[in-house]
């Protein structure tokens with residue numbers, strides 16, 4: 001059966017064809033300046049927070065379709081978020097690359113371009129819009145493509161967040177020497193969300209000395225403590241911040257010291 005991920009990738013293939021016909025100009029020096037999230041993680045003593053701007057999603061429908069990306073992400077950063085994620089997919093998440101451009105003009109923290117990247121041309125476009133981190137989803141890429149895109153991104157001085165959901169994917173990404181691994185608690189094929197996924201995969205990732213970001217389904221301080229205990233260096237949170245009347249207050253309560261977490 002065709003999964004939502006298959007549907008999304010089919011749309012991305014068309015988008016890539018369209019992009020090939022467009023001129024992607026180099027970004028201005030100011031936009032291009034390097035903002036490394038991995039360097040921030042090396043120095044971090046608290047849990048790192050990547051706060052996401054996400055208007056809608058295939059699993060939840062509209063989340064908060066009418067708020068302004070610059071206003072919302074400024075709020076995130078002022079509350080203590082370390083990085084911001086901007087969903088740029090239009091068809092399924094109601095985002096745009098223009099959202100990312102606007103956010104770049106507003107904040108100075110690292111920005112993750114949250115999209116389904118299958119081709120280097122999308123990396124060029126993300127970089128031009130002002131992204132500092134790109135996402136590579138193991139479930140959507142074979143080993144060769146994953147490696148090619150990874151090498152391409154680091155050559156452009158971008159950080160790469162490699163996303164996994166099971167052991168097989170984790171082993172595949174650990175074969176690269178990428179230091180930043182995201183464990184998605186949501187299964188992109190069934191939408192089921194379970195923090196057990198972070199707990200199950202954390203030993204594998206931490207034993208290899210990589211930074212671990214727990215992604216999706218994080219709502220409460222208890223959830224946060226659970227993933228910290230599992231070994232997470234950071235969290236990626238969208239819906240909880242997008243729906244809350246005061247994302248500032250939630251972010252502040254989630255910014256917890258990492259004390260026992262082994263940092264390598």
Ligand SMILES: O=P(O)(O)OC[C@@H](O)[C@@H](O)c1c[nH]c2ccccc12
Nearest residue numbers: 184215216217218236237238239240
């Ligand atoms: O809104 P949540 O449950 O806090 O999840 C945020 C983020 O992890 C989620 O948006 C996400 C994780 N990986 C993705 C890949 C594509 C699109 C979206 C995602």
